[in-house]
Amino acid sequence: MxxxxxxxxxxxxxxxxxxxxxxxxxxxxxxxxxxxxxxxxxxxxxxxxxxxxxxxxxxxxxxxxxxxxxxxxxxxxxxxxxxxxxxxxxxxxxxxxxxxxxxxxxxxxxxxxxxxxxxxxxxxxxxxxxxxxxxxxxxxxxxYASPDLGHGEKVQVEFVSANPTGPVHVGNGWFGSYGDALARIMSRTGWDVSREYYVNDTGNQMRELGASLLARRRGEEVSESGYKGEYVAELAQQYDGPDDVEQAGRFAADKILAEIRKTLSSLGIEFDVWYSQASIEESGRVEETVGILRERGHVFDSDGAVWLRSTAFGDARDRVLIRSDGVPTYLAGDLAYHRNKFLERGFDRVIDVLGADHHGQVASLKAGVEALGVDPERLEIRLGQLISLVGERMSKRSGHYVALSTLIETLGPDATRLLSLTSSIDQATTLDLDVVRKQSAENPVFYIQYAHARIASIGRVAAERGISRQPLDSVELDPLVHPRELQVLRDLSDLPRVVADAAVDRAPFKVTNWLRGLAADFHGFYHDCRIMDEGIAEELTEARLWLVEATRIGLAIGLALLGVQAPESM
RNA sequence: GCCCUCGUAGCUCAGCGGAUAGAGCACCGGCCUCCGGAGCCGGGUGCGCAGGUUCGAGUCCUGCCGAGGGCGCCA
Incomplete structure (x- = not known):
């Protein structure tokens, strides 16, 4: 299976x-x-x-x-x-x-x-x-809580893959946190996970980017279809190459990609592979893939173009692979890329995390993959609902967007990550930045981290007072009878199941929800149950210290799965 | 027009077909001689609408309404 x-x-x-x-x-x-x-x-x-x-x-x-x-x-x-x-x-x-x-x-x-x-x-x-x-x-x-569900299955999670035509915005960050957390969760549950970023560094948009940069360098207006953001002007100042849209475009894309990488890295998001679309095109794999499809009998020629008979695999209409001017379409490149994923690199399963605006690609991509002889069930496409910004849609071309780096500077990396990890990506979200800023102090991440920091503090106090935990084997746990104590333990008993559900449902937010519950119950325990005090029996102190340690382990596991720091103090 | 996703409390969101639908925020009240008050305790309104499936529907099916997205020889 x-x-x-x-x-x-x-x-x-x-x-x-x-x-x-x-x-x-x-x-x-x-x-x-x-x-x-x-x-x-x-x-x-x-x-x-x-x-x-x-x-x-x-x-x-x-x-x-x-x-x-x-x-x-x-x-x-x-x-x-x-x-x-x-x-x-x-x-x-x-x-x-x-x-x-x-x-x-x-x-x-x-x-x-x-x-x-x-x-x-x-x-x-x-x-x-x-x-x-x-x-x-x-x-x-x-x-703890690392059930082997994946049995070593090789799975690739491709996410973000934002075009290198401008800085990543908060929407990219949203899916970035999601993809990264999903990769962490699936790694813990027995999958052999590889994280990948598909770099869309070809085609019209590269030339458009290059043209925009050159226009800026000449001090001219950027064309209607160009990229108007300020960053293009900044890049234009750095560019001292020839007046060539291709070269200028590549220069800009390289610079932008480095910046993207830096921003994502500051969120704790790292990729195993950055895969260049241009490299696929230059390798001849696109033509090769079209040839394979033709051999398999799923291609026909019409109106001077080469078509994929995707309707044979459930698509609503057939799709062009090679335009009549001889240029391959995006789909052709994407199929070459997916052939590479499945048939050359041998992934058992591929998860593409995309924004809902890529919905139109799904049917044809799946059809093409099946036409290549790959079971389309192995290609899993997670469409996340788009993040809108107080009514206005983000767009790099218009220059209207909120940069992810801005949000990170405002909220800090942990709160930024949690923003997208508290709900399902199926949930359409409208961000009101003013509200986000105002509520940043109430971000649930601090509530959870506070519980962890509190535990570290308990450890420090215990050390000051010369109290050290005895080996658990020699400690009786019977003194733990308070409802608050038992509730914390119930939470901990749920974790393996929660992690399994989060992995199978591709739903990192389930870990967040569990963490909030554990943190809440721990805070309640802490409030009602003194751990070290004159009136507290030694055996009870011992048992409670172990309860605290178990809680710390649970918090640490959950926070690590989300890619959020587990601080010793705040 | 057709297709996809989503509609749960004032707001942001949970809720494997199961028992009395839950959290956070906001609002109103309490609680520190204390191991960290970034904490704890209490207070109330809701499943978009209408059918169907069954012992049982927020959850599954159909229709309608509403929001977002998609339906290129663009990427």
């Missing part, structure tokens, strides 16, 4: 528990907590169902953590889902199930009950959360 449709889907189809670190830890000799509660509950439910005459495996049993505490710690809708198979009413199945489970409850379970239309709710002793804490600490920042 190339791509798991969903984490749940994998489990059901695979008939096995998700490949989390829990299993690997079992192999490293931690039998006591080698298996977390979730799979144990699944097994117990499946066994009970089977004994009731309903064929079921653990993979059939969907377990979730209910929203409401009164619904217990874990819940399953198995009775609802399987009632038809059982030929009984859901509640009837649920009641039998509960009776059976109560006869010999799984470890940690203190009660099983039927609720609502047929949910089966489990109440657990806090001990299950102590296992979570030990798990987090043992696995640490490196390994």
């Amino acid at each position: 190339l791509y798991p449709l969903s984490y749940e889907g994998r489990r059901r189809r695979g008939g096995e528990t998700p490949p989390t670190r829990f299993e690997s830890s079992a192999g490293r000799g931690h039998p006591h907590w080698a298996m977390t509660v979730q799979p144990r509950l699944g097994e117990a439910v499946a066994t009970a169902l089977t004994r009731l005459g309903v064929e079921a495996t653990a993979a059939d049993v969907h377990l979730e953590r209910p929203q409401r505490p009164e619904h217990g710690d874990w819940s399953t809708n198995a009775a609802l889902v399987l009632s038809r198979r059982a030929g009984k009413q859901p509640r009837e199945v649920a009641i039998s199930l509960v009776e059976m489970l109560n006869e010999a409850p799984p470890e940690h379970v203190t009660g099983v009950e039927v609720a609502g239309p047929g949910f089966v709710n489990f109440r657990l002793a806090p001990t299950w959360l102590y296992e979570v804490l030990r798990e987090v600490v043992a696995e640490g920042e490196e390994h």
Whole structure:
């Protein structure tokens, strides 16, 4: 399977528990907590169902953590889902199930009950959360919440790829943060990820850029179709080459690209490969690709042009590959590029992150890829909704845009990144820069980072007071019974699942949401539970210090996945 | 005209077909002799509209309304 449709889907189809670190830890000799509660509950439910005459495996049993505490710690809708198979009413199945489970409850379970239309709710002793804490600490920042979902599949994430005709604007930064965070998340979950920036350094726009620069150098007006931004004038002053649009264009593009790279780098975004479109054209791969398509029988000639019969692959109309003047179209170059990705460099999967304004390219690109003999399912195109700016659209040609570098200077890199990582890229966003500036102090990133800094501060205070943590193996966690403490541990128990969902759904914002929740619950814990004080028993201090350490690990993992700093102080 | 995406609280956004739809911001009140108050606690309004699918729909399907984007021998 190339791509798991969903984490749940994998489990059901695979008939096995998700490949989390829990299993690997079992192999490293931690039998006591080698298996977390979730799979144990699944097994117990499946066994009970089977004994009731309903064929079921653990993979059939969907377990979730209910929203409401009164619904217990874990819940399953198995009775609802399987009632038809059982030929009984859901509640009837649920009641039998509960009776059976109560006869010999799984470890940690203190009660099983039927609720609502047929949910089966489990109440657990806090001990299950102590296992979570030990798990987090043992696995640490490196390994906790790093399920192997990708199995080493080679995936390329191409993102930003802004034309080198002007500085990157906030819209580019938006998708840049997204693509980079996605790459980080997929790397953690077992994919072999390569980040790529496609440099569109050919064609009319390069000549247009060169012409704009030359016009500026002569002190003339830039033509209507040219690039009017101030940066062109600045570049014109640096250019001492000949009056040649090609050369001037290349000069400008090189300078601009260096600037783009610098800006993205200041956001923590680095690419493995910067791929030049010009290099593809010069290598002859475009003609070669058209030739291959012709050999495969998907090309025809008409009106002096060369066409791809893309309608054969679901496109709304056929597309021109080579214009009647002999110049290849953008699509031809793009297909040569994608042939290179799949067939020359051997990526199993390619994710192109594009703005919704590229929507029109999707059908023909997919059709062309399929015509080349590549399963189009391997090409995944994530269209992000455009970022508009208080009603006006950003455009490099008009010079009307907000430079990403300006936003970074205003907000700082972390807040800038979080701006786009708090919501799905499917969400169309209108940025009001005044509001953004005003709210920058309330950016959620500071709330999360504050929790991390606070933990570092606790460590400093502990050191001052000569309190050091004892090895976790020798520490009893039973003193952790406060609702605030248990809530933090529940959050931590969710992280592997959250990371998996974020990877499979290509949705980094899920990590952000989880971080906000953990930070909130940690702040609550911190407020209500003194860690080191005269009235606090030594054992409680020990346990709480480990709770704090586990929280730090969780925060560090989440922040790293978003590419945001985890500061020791603020 | 056709196609795609999106419509959830005043604003920015969450919500694997499940139980009483949640956060943040804004607004109003509380809480520091304290390990960092960039914090904690309390306060209320909402699924664009109409059908359908089913035990159950914010979630899936159809139509309508609204917003953005796309439908080049441009890139």
